Amino acid sequence: MSTRGDLFSRPHLRELVGVGLAGGAGLVVDYALLWVLAVRLDVVGWLAAGTAFALSAVVNFSLNRRVFVARGGELARQGRRYVALFGVNLVVTSLTVPRVAGLLDGLGDDASVLVAKSCVVAVLLLFNTVAYRRWVFHHDERPA
Numbered sequence: 001m002s003t004r005g006d007l008f009s010r011p012h013l014r015e016l017v018g019v020g021l022a023g024g025a026g027l028v029v030d031y032a033l034l035w036v037l038a039v040r041l042d043v044v045g046w047l048a049a050g051t052a053f054a055l056s057a058v059v060n061f062s063l064n065r066r067v068f069v070a071r072g073g074e075l076a077r078q079g080r081r082y083v084a085l086f087g088v089n090l091v092v093t094s095l096t097v098p099r100v101a102g103l104l105d106g107l108g109d110d111a112s113v114l115v116a117k118s119c120v121v122a123v124l125l126l127f128n129t130v131a132y133r134r135w136v137f138h139h140d141e142r143p144a
Helices: 010-040 045-067 075-103 109-136
Strands: none
Touching: 010 045, 010 109, 045 075, 045 109, 075 109
16 A cells, blocks of 8 residues: 555655646647747747747646646746656756666667667656655745
8 A cells, every 4th residue: 555655655655646747748839849840830849849848848847737636726837847757857958868778778879869868758757757746836925
C-alpha cells in the first residue's frame, strides 16, 4: 500500500500523467507553431523557434495549473517559480543530453541524441511533478 507521499499513489500518479500530457501538449504547440512560422510564413529561424518555444511554455504552465488545481494560487508567484524551474530544466537538459548521447554512441548520431533526450525528459518528468506539487503550485500562506 502506498503512503500519502508516494510518487506513485493514485493522486500523485494522476499528477504524473497530467504533467506528461501537459508537456506533450506543449511539445505539439511548439512543433506546430514552429512549422507554421518557419515553413509556411517564412519567419526567420531564431524568431520562429523562440516564439514557438515561448508559447509552448505558456501552454504547459497553464495546463499544469489545472493539473495541480492551482487556479486559486497567486499567478505571479507561480509564474516566477515556473520560470525558475524552467531555467533549471534548460540547464540540466543542455548539459546532460550531449553526455548521455555520448554514452549511446553505438546507436548513431541521430538516434543517440533522440534517445538521450527522451531519457532526460523522463527523469525530468518525475522531478518536475514533485517540484510542481511541492513548490511551483504549492498553496502556502507565506509570501514567496
